[in-house]
Amino acid sequence: MPDFGAHVGVQFAETASGHSSGSISDPVLAARLGAASGRSFTLDLQISIPRLQDFLASAEHLAEITGGAVSWKPDILGARVDPGGRVTMFRDADATRKRKFIDFAFSFPNASGATLSCRGIKELHQDNGCDAATDLTTINLTLEAGGKLAGTGIVRSNLLDFLRQVKTCRITGAQSPGEERAARDAFLGFVNGRLREVYDYFPLLFREPGALTPEQRKTLLLCARLLLPASLPPNGPQFDDIIAGLDRYLANASSSQLGTISDWLQAIGTFLPAEATDLTLCRILVTAELNKTERSPIKDVLQLIHTLIVFPYYAHPKADGLVGYTRPVHTPRNTPDLPVAQEPPDRIFDVVIAGSGPAGTLLAQRLSAAGKSVLLLEAGPYVPERTIDADEILWTARLYKDSALQQANTGIPLFGAQGPSFMVLQGACVGGGGIVNNAVCFRLPPQRLAQWQSVGFPISPGNLAAAYDSVARDLKIKPASEAGAPGVRLNPAWKFLTNKFGAPGKPPVGDPPEPGLYECLVNIDGCQSTGLCNVGCGSERKTNGVQVYLPRAVAAGCVIVEHAEVQEIHTADDNGAPLRAVAALTVRLSGGRTVLVRGQEFILSCGPIGSSAVLLRSGDLGDHLSANNIPVGQRFSANLGSPIFAFCNEQVNLQPGLQIAHYYFSQPGEGFVMETWFNPPGANAMAMPGFQQTHFDRMMAYSRTVAAAPLVGSEATGSVTRDLLGRTVVNLPVSGSEIGRLRRGLVLLAEAFLAGNIEYALAGLGNGRKLQTPADLAQFDADLQRIESDPTQAYLLRVGTGHPQGGNTMSNDPDIGVIDEQFRLRGFSNLRICDGSIFPMSAGVNPQWTIMALAHECARLLTA
Template identity: 30%
Template sequence: MTIDLDQMTDAAFARLRKDNSRLTLQYLDGAQYRGRFDRRLAAFAGQARFVREFDSLDAPGALVAEDFLLAGDGADDGGDDDDAGPLRRAVLESAAEGLDFGPGERPGYGPPGGVVTLDEVLVPVVAEQPMVLLGRAVLTRLPAAADRDTADHGAAEPDAVSGFFLLERTTPPEAIKPLLSGRKLRTLRAFTEALFAPRLDQAVLSLDEIVDSIQEQVALIGRDILATVKLVLFGIERLDFFGGFSSQSLDKRQRLIRNTLLDPDSDGPFGLFRDMARLRALIYAGYYRREASYRRIGFVPPPDRPTHEGPAPERAVPTGRLTGGESFDVIVVGSGAGGAVTAYNLARQGYEVALLEAGPLVANAEITHNEAAMTAKLYEDGGLQTTANNDLVIFQAHAVGGSTVVNNAICLNLKPETLHPRARANHPFDLWAARFDIDIDRDRFYAAYDTIADFLPIREISETQAGPNGRLLLDGWAAYRQTLDDPDDRAAPAGRFRKNYRQDGYGCFQCGYCNTGCPYERKNDARGRYIHEAATRHGLKVFPRTWVDRVRLRDWWGGALKAQGVYARVPGQGGVWIGARHAVVLAGGVGATTAIMRRSGLSHNVGNQVSFNVGSPMPALYDREIGAQYGVQLATYVDLGDYLLESLFHPPLGLAVMMPGWFADHFDRMHSYDRLGSAGVLFATHNSGRARRDGAIDYVMSGEELALYKRSLATLARVHFAAGAVEVYPPSIAGATLKRGDDIEAHMDHFIRRPGDATMSSSHPQGGSPMHGRPEWGVVDARCRVHGTRNLFVTDASVFPSAIRVNAQWTTMAMAHYQSSRPDWI
C-alpha cells in the first residue's frame, strides 16, 4: 500500500486506522531540501498536542540546539505541557539504544536513519550546524489492534514509503543563543520586572522565563530588530544619568518610567521617550506568546472549541525555481490583490505569465495559531515595519498571495450607494478627475467589483460569524445614534462586513486568527483562488522567494523605454536575468514597487503622494461577560463619512501588544479578557508621504489629521459607553483609563498631543506610483502604464493618487481587473 501524503484526506487516514496500520517517521538529512510537515500525520496518530507543540518549529529561532519535541503519551488532558520536560533525556536514551539520526550533510537522499512512531514522537534536530532534516513517513502494518502498545515498532518492516516532509532550522546556531548579555540584558530584566512587579506573583512565568521568552520573540522576528532593541535599552539605561536604570530600586525604576516614558509632557529629544516606551509591546508579546499565559486569562484555543473543524482540502499552487535565462510573455512582480488578479487575467488570455514573489509560498498546513511565529513568517520585518519617524506601524505581507493571506477578508467598495453622504460628495474618483486628470470609467470599474465578487465570491458574513464583539458595536451604535442631530450621521451605513470567505461547504467557523493566515483554508485569498486557478488551469508559472532588484529598460522607437525583463535574486542561485517578451507588471506594494522603479533608473515623481488608511483599536471593559473571542476578528462597521468604526478583537498576543496600559493596569485588563469588547477607527490621510529608494516611507501626520483621529476616537468611546462599557482604554502611550462621565475630548487632548503619543498602524498604504494624466505630474497614466515606457505597468495600490479611505483589498483587485481584462491592455 503506497500513500501520497499530499493527496491524503481525513477519511483516508481514518480508514488506515481501522485497517490496523501505523505511521512512523524515518529521518534523512540534506542541506538542499525544503518542504513541510503535513499536520494530518499527527491527527492520524491521535496526537492533538503534537500539532500544537509542532507550531513552534515553523519559525526561525524557535528551537535551541539541544532541545527537541516530545508530545507525551498521546492523551490530551488540556493542561499545561508539564510532561514535555524530559526532552533531552528521551532523545539521549533513544540514541543510547542505537537509534541512528543520520551521519551528516550529503547532497541527496541517503540511507534512512532510525524509525520512531508518532506515539513516541521524538523529532531530533542536528545540533552543530544550520541544517534541514528531511524525513519520510512510513506505513507499518501491525500484528493486531490489541498488540499496538507492545509491538516492536522500531524493528517492524515498512509496507511502503509514503512521502517526505521537512523540519527546517533557518537560523544559524549563534542567532538563537541568547541575543543580549551584560548591561543590556540587565536593563531588559530590570525594565521587565518594573512592568510585572505589581502582579509578578500571579504570573504563570517567572521573571527569568519572561526575559528568555522576549529574546526568543526577537529571534523569531530576526536579527534586524536586534540593533533597535539594543538602542532602546541603551536609552532606557540612561533614564537615570547617575547610577543607571538597572541599578535603581524597583520603586525608582517605576517612577522613572512614569515620569519620562508615560508623561505626555515629556517626549525627549526627537521623540525618543515615545520610541523607548514601545518596548513594552515586545515585552508583553514575550509573555503572552506562551500557551500557559493565554490559558490563564481565559482564552480558549480554537481546537478546544465545540465549533472547531478541520482544514478544507488544500488548493495547492505548483511552483518553480528560476535558474536564469528564461523568457516569458509577461512578468508580474508581486502576488497580492493586484498582482494575482493581473496574472490570472493575462494567463487566461493566453499569455505565458511568470509570477515572481519575494516571499515564500506558505501552505495552509504550515500556518498555525502561534501568533509570534506566524507574524515573523508572514509579515515584512515581522510586523514591526514603521514609517521613518516610527509614528506609524505599516503592516505588509511577505508571502505568495500578499496581504490577502493575512488580512481580514474585508470587502468594502466605492460604489456611491454604499457610502455615507459626505463620502459620496467627496468621492475619490471625483478628486482623481479634478486634480489628477484621471477619468475612471465608473460603469466598467463598478462592473469589475461585481466580477470579483462573483469569482471569489464575496458575501455578507453571518450573525454567528460576526460573534458577540461584532454585535456589540452595532448595538452601541444603535443606542448612540439616537443622540445625534445630523440626519446623515443617524442614517450612516452600518452592518456586517462582506468578506471573501469560502461558500462551498467550507465556511469560516470564526477561529479569530485571520491576521496570521488561515490554517483551515477558509479564506478565498489571492493564493487560494486567483493564483491556484491560473496555475492549475491557465499555465501560470509561480516563482516564490524570488526578489526582483530592477527592471531592464532600453530605448525604443519614439523615445519611449521598453521593459525587456528583470534582474532577480534566487536563493542558492544568486542573481539571474529573466526576459519578458511583451510586458513587465509591478505589483509588489507601495514600498517594493517604488524601490524597484528607482533601482531601475526611474526617478521622476516615483515615490510621491503616499497616503494611508490609518487605524487604531480601542478596547473597553464591560459590565458583563462578552465572549468576544468567539467571532471573526473584524466583523461589523459604521461609515461616518470622514472615518469608519470597525469592530476588532484579537487573540491574546495581538491583544496584549495593542492593549494600552502599564504595570498592574495592563495585567488586570488582560485578565478581564472575557469582559472586553473592542473596536477601532479607520481614516484616510493626505497624500503627503514619500517612499524612499530602500522602500522606507517618510510621513508626518498633520495637525488636521491628528484632530480627525481624536474626533473618531471620541465617537467610538461614546459608542462603547452606549453599549454598556464601564471603562474605555484609548490607544495612548500613557495608557490612561477613560471612565463614564469623563470629559472625552479633554482626555484625548491631554494624552494625545502628538502623533507619537498614540499607537497607530496602517494595513493599507497607497500611492508612490500615482496615476496622473500628465507625465510631468504622475508616474502612471490612466491605463496604469508607466509614463515614458511602452510596456511597463503597475497594478497595485501604489497607483492610487489619494487614499480611498475604506479597506483597500476589493478596490485594488478591481483596479487590476479594470486594467488587465482589456484585450488590448499590453
C-alpha cells in the same frame, strides 16, 4: 597596520531638527522662542571621511561635510549646504578624556544668497549616569552672518536614527568584502572606544549582528523586568518564556528584524546600563520616563520595546489561562499545496509579475487564462494556509513584512527630522496582505472616486464598477452573517453601536456604501469564527488570491517562485525609440544568490512602499525619473486607525468570533469608517495602552473587553524615499484634519460604548484615557481638539495602519502621475505598476477590493 587600504573611507549622515531664533545668544531661550513663533530649523548633513587611516591616526579626528540641506523656516527652505564644512569628532575638553565635544562647522546661503555660517556643538559628559541618549542627539547651534550673530537654537536628532546611521555607515573605496568589514570594524571600534571613555556603560555599537549580543539580551531581560508588573503570577509566563518567545520570533523573522531590534536595545542601553543591579532605581527612572506627557526620545524607544515584551508574554500559551482565552483550533479544508519553485526557470516569460498580493495573484490568473506565460516572483515565503495555527509569534514573524516591525515617520518636528514613528503592517508572503487581512470588502464611495478623478484618475466609473462585480463573483463577497456556518459568531462590539445607530443593515454587494451601520461585506466562505484572521486563516476560509486565483493560474501554466525579491530593474538601450523598455530584473533568491530574469512585459505588484522602493533603487531608472519629473514615492497615504476599548461589566468572552464583523460609515469620502474588532491576546496586548501593572490589569480584563476603531483616510502628503545610505524611508505627516476625523470617530464610539452596560471605555490617548462620565468625554474631546489645532502633539494619540496606499499615482496629470491610463510607468512601453501604490489618494475605506478591481482592469487592458 590596519587591514584596509589608504583610500578606504566612510560616509554617514546626521539629521536633526528643532528651533532657533535670531539675535539671541542663549540657545535654550532661542529654541523656546523659535518654537513659539514657528521658526523651525532642520539640517540634513552628508559627512565623509575620505581616508579612514589618516582620520584614525590624527590627533584631531576631522570629517568633511560634503553636502546636505538646511531649512530655517519660514525664510530658508532646503538651502544646499556649501561644500567644505567640517566635523571634529570627539574633541577632548581636558586630559581626563571624560568630557568631549563633537563640533560642526558649515555654511549655507540665506534667502537673499548671503552666506550664513553655522557652528554646532554636541557636548558629551556623564553627569547623572544616564544621559548619553540626550547628549548624543542634541546640537546647540550658533549662526552668524558677516561676522555678526544671526541666531542660536537647539536641534535634536532621533536617537534610533543616530545609532543606525553610525552602525550602517557606508564604506567607500574598499576592494573586497573583507576590506570593507575591516574598515567598518575600525570605525565602529573608534566610536565605541571614544564613547566608552565618557559613558562607561555605553552599549557597544556593532555591525549588523548575526544574533543578539549577550549585552543586548541582558538589556532585554532588564526591560522585561521593568516594563511588566514587579512580580509576575507564577501560573503565567515567566521572564525566560518571554526571551524564548523572542528568540523564536527572531528565528522566523525576516533577516533585517534582528538589526531593528538590536537598534532598539542599543538605544535603550544608552539610558539603562545592561549591568544595572539596582532594579528599584531603574524602575523609578523608567516609570518617570513612561509617565512623561511631553515627548522624550527614551519614551519613544521604551514604547517600542514594550511591544517586544508584552507580545511574547501574552501570546504565550501560559497566558491563555490568565486572560481567559481559549486557543481556537482550525479545521482546514486541506486544499492541495501549490507547486512553488525556488528559482525561476531559464526562459523568457510573456509577463513577469513582481509581488503576489491581492493584485499580483489576480493578474497572474487573468493573464495565464488569456494564454500568456506568466512568472510570479514573491519576496516572501509560500505558507500553505492549512499549516497555520493559533501561534501568533510564529505567524507574525513569518507572514508580515519586516515581521510586523515596519514603521513610518510622522514627520513631527520635535525629536529628529523624522520624528516619532508608527507601525505600518503589510503581508509579505505568497498571497501578500490577502493572507493576514480581515477580508473586509468595500467599494470606493462615489464621492471619493470623484476626488480621485479631480486629480486625473483615468479609469471610468463604468469600467471600475464592472471590475468590482467580476472580483465579487470570483471571491464570493457577501455580508459577514452569511460568510460562516450557521450560528457564526460575530464580533460583539456592534451591539454597543446599535445604542447609537440602530440595528445594522445588510449592505448590498453591488453598490458602494451609504452612511450607516452595517455588517461588513467579506471575502470569507464557511468561516469557523476563530478570530485569527490577522495571523492567517488555517481553516482556509478566506476566498483570497491564494485560494481563488493561484490554483487556476498554476493550472494554466503560471510559475510561482517564493523567496524571490526583485532588487533592481534594468532598462534596454532605447536606440532612439520614443518609449523606453525594461530588459530584465535582478532577483535575489533564498540563500542570497541573485539571478537575472528576462521577460516581454513586467508588472510591479510589490504593494505600497514595496513598488516605490524597487523603482527608487533601480539605478538605470533614476535618470529617467528625474529627467521627466516622475514623482515616484510621492503622494503616499494610508488609512489611519486608533483603537478604543470597552471594559464591560460582564464576561463578553465571545472571542474567538469573526474578527471584524460590523462597521459604521460616516460621510462618504470625507469622514471615517468605524470597525469593530478584536485580536488574540498577543496582538491585543500591543494595542492596549498603558505600561507595567496598569497594562497588566487591563489585559486581565481581556474576556470582558470589546474594541472598535475609527479609520480615516490620510491626506496624500506622505512619501517613500531613500535615505543617504540607500535605505527605504516612509514618511507620513499626521495633520490636524486627520486628527479631527479620528476625534469625531473616537468620541462617537465612546458615546456608543458608554450608553451600554460597561465599566469604562479606554482610548489610546497618552498612556490610556479612561472614560466613564459625560464630563470625561467632554474633556477627551477638548484634549483631542487641542491636538487637532497643534498636530505636533499628535504623538499623544495611538495611531497605526494596515492600509498604506499610494506612492506611484495613476493620473493623467503629468505633475503627479507616475503611471498612465494603461498602467505603464510614464515613458516606458513594457513596465506597468498595479497594486495599492497607484491610488492617487487614500480610499478612506478598506482598499483590497479596489486594488483587485484595478488589477482586473489592468489585465483587461493588457489582453485586449
